[in-house]
Amino acid sequence: MTSDDTAAPDDTAAPGLIPAPREVTWAGPGQGRYPLDGATVLSAAPGTEGVARWLRATVGAATGLPLADGTEGPRVELALDGTLAPEAYGLVVDAEAVRITGGSAAGLFWGAQTFRQLLGPDAFRRAPIAPGRTWHVPAVVVEDEPRFSWRGLMLDVSRHFLPKDDVLRYLDLLAAHKLNVFHFHLTDDQGWRVEIKRYPRLTEAGAWRSRTKYGHRASELWDETPHGGFYTQDDIREIVAYAAERHIRVVPEIDIPGHSQAAISAYPELGNTDVIDTTTLSVWDTWGINPNVLAPTDNTLRFFEGVFEELLDLFPAATSPFIHVGGDECLKDQWKESPTAQARIAELGLKDEDELQSWFIRHFDSWLTARGRRLIGWDEILEGGLAEGAAVSSWRGYAGGIAAAEAGHDVVMCPEQQVYLDHRQDGGPDEPMPIGYVRTLEDVYRFEPVPPGLSEEAVRHILGTQANVWTEVMQNRSRVDYQVFPRLAAFAEVAWSSLPAPADRDFAGFDARMTDHYARLDALGVDYRRPGGPLPWQRRPGILGRPIEGAPPVV
Ligand code: ACM
Numbered sequence: 223m224t225s226d227d228t229a230a231p232d233d234t235a236a237p238g239l240i241p242a243p244r245e246v247t248w249a250g251p252g253q254g255r256y257p258l259d260g261a262t263v264l265s266a267a268p269g270t271e272g273v274a275r276w277l278r279a280t281v282g283a284a285t286g287l288p289l290a291d292g293t294e295g296p297r298v299e300l301a302l303d304g305t306l307a308p309e310a311y312g313l314v315v316d317a318e319a320v321r322i323t324g325g326s327a328a329g330l331f332w333g334a335q336t337f338r339q340l341l342g343p344d345a346f347r348r349a350p351i352a353p354g355r356t357w358h359v360p361a362v363v364v365e366d367e368p369r370f371s372w373r374g375l376m377l378d379v380s381r382h383f384l385p386k387d388d389v390l391r392y393l394d395l396l397a398a399h400k401l402n403v404f405h406f407h408l409t410d411d412q413g414w415r416v417e418i419k420r421y422p423r424l425t426e427a428g429a430w431r432s433r434t435k436y437g438h439r440a441s442e443l444w445d446e447t448p449h450g451g452f453y454t455q456d457d458i459r460e461i462v463a464y465a466a467e468r469h470i471r472v473v474p475e476i477d478i479p480g481h482s483q484a485a486i487s488a489y490p491e492l493g494n495t496d497v498i499d500t501t502t503l504s505v506w507d508t509w510g511i512n513p514n515v516l517a518p519t520d521n522t523l524r525f526f527e528g529v530f531e532e533l534l535d536l537f538p539a540a541t542s543p544f545i546h547v548g549g550d551e552c553l554k555d556q557w558k559e560s561p562t563a564q565a566r567i568a569e570l571g572l573k574d575e576d577e578l579q580s581w582f583i584r585h586f587d588s589w590l591t592a593r594g595r596r597l598i599g600w601d602e603i604l605e606g607g608l609a610e611g612a613a614v615s616s617w618r619g620y621a622g623g624i625a626a627a628e629a630g631h632d633v634v635m636c637p638e639q640q641v642y643l644d645h646r647q648d649g650g651p652d653e654p655m656p657i658g659y660v661r662t663l664e665d666v667y668r669f670e671p672v673p674p675g676l677s678e679e680a681v682r683h684i685l686g687t688q689a690n691v692w693t694e695v696m697q698n699r700s701r702v703d704y705q706v707f708p709r710l711a712a713f714a715e716v717a718w719s720s721l722p723a724p725a726d727r728d729f730a731g732f733d734a735r736m737t738d739h740y741a742r743l744d745a746l747g748v749d750y751r752r753p754g755g756p757l758p759w760q761r762r763p764g765i766l767g768r769p770i771e772g773a774p775p776v777v
Pocket of ligand 1: 550
């Protein structure tokens with residue numbers, strides 16, 4: 223460190239780190255900062271090569287620094303320390319070096335994310351805006367570790383397709399927030415988005431619709447532009463590899479037996495042909511809960527085993543131990559009317575249609591378990607009895623998650639009342655196509671994934687939490703950004719940091735740190751909601767949403 227490096231007090235200012243690390247000790251004003259320039263080398267110990275590659279590709283591109291291999295002189299050192307928990311890391315910046323140590327490559331990667339935040343917002347750009355400048359990181363000691371092992375975001379790419387590049391960008395945004403699960407909602411009534419080689423019509427016919435309801439379903443407006451798109455199998459492999467390099471697990475979702483109109487429109491024999499003429503169905507062009515559900519036949523089971531066979535090949539067990547089968551909002555009206563479904567209920571000795579759904583899900587639970595995977599589904603899969611070993615995404619509040627965890631099932635908490643980011647973030651008239659409850663940045667910051675009163679044993683079954691983003695009224699990436707940010711920053715802190723009870727959380731402190739984080743989001747080109755409300759072009763005046771007044775109780 224040179225005397226010049228310690229001269230300016232603002233150069234040692236502590237940047238607002240998000241999510242907040244467990245322990246941070248700043249050296250303090252006048253204690254120095256570490257310079258990085260063209261001579262700074264990168265010392266990558268065995269096992270850290272992937273993180274070194276990421277640093278050069280990302281921080282290297284933003285700074286223009288080559289970060290050449292080396293072990294002497296000014297340097298950034300990467301190492302593993304098996305005494306740390308796998309996702310834990312230490313980061314020390316002193317007069318000699320920047321040293322990042324991870325319990326595994328994953329922990330090291332989260333440490334590298336903190337290092338990037340220490341470099342300042344321009345480290346989040348894709349090219350240097352001031353070539354040749356010397357960069358600095360403040361002297362600091364960080365010891366950090368996540369609270370939860372499941373820190374996720376679910377993105378619905380069915381209601382509105384998000385092109386591959388936008389998905390890759392979202393993986394970068396998750397990584398920047400130390401989130402490690404990407405729940406990929408690939409199918410729904412409004413579009414099938416993954417190529418399945420043995421069933422080409424799923425994407426030929428099922429991946430597009432000729433028009434789309436513009437706004438909530440009560441809106442009078444239609445967008446008459448054909449909408450669609452899908453990921454080829456190679457696109458999926460690329461997405462999975464990109465996520466893996468960022469230590470993000472991908473949870474693919476094929477939503478069955480409800481939310482299946484796109485599949486039925488492509489292969490009408492999958493529907494309840496004894497109730498309706500399924501050949502008349504097309505990919506759904508509006509929103510809501512759809513009665514056109516899968517028929518509980520052997521043909522349907524074999525068809526989806528074929529889908530899952532290809533899916534397991536695309537999403538390897540190492541990075542996709544969980545496979546999501548949906549299971550939500552399956553209306554039973556057609557099964558009640560269908561002689562075929564009723565015959566199946568009788569043949570299996572089931573009590574009712576809920577048990578039929580349960581039988582359907584259990585079939586895929588055994589099938590996935592036999593192939594070394596674990597099934598996860600929305601909390602409706604509890605109805606009629608939950609398959610053993612299955613895990614639950616608790617979305618209709620905490621209750622499903624509490625029941626599942628007390629019964630010994632693993633749970634991901636994602637209650638719609640708290641962490642559905644499609645819900646509007648302000649009660650004012652300017653929110654674009656306002657949906658659901660008002661859930662502000664502060665509300666998300668005060669979300670607690672573990673409800674009070676759970677037994678100790680049940681608490682151990684809360685794997686973590688995820689925020690969910692349903693895209694009915696998000697036509698493109700910009701609209702998704704607006705709904706997701708800045709709230710994902712608050713969510714990331716809830717999922718990563720060991721925060722006190724909701725009422726005791728220092729939201730003012732978090733909000734102050736957000737000043738630095740907004741600058742990062744600006745550098746990343748995120749179309750977030752400004753604290754003062756939407757910018758003029760982020761508004762959608764006159765397009766009907768579905769605001770829900772009043773806040774439901776938290777538990
Ligand atoms: C859901 O929101 N239907 C899981």
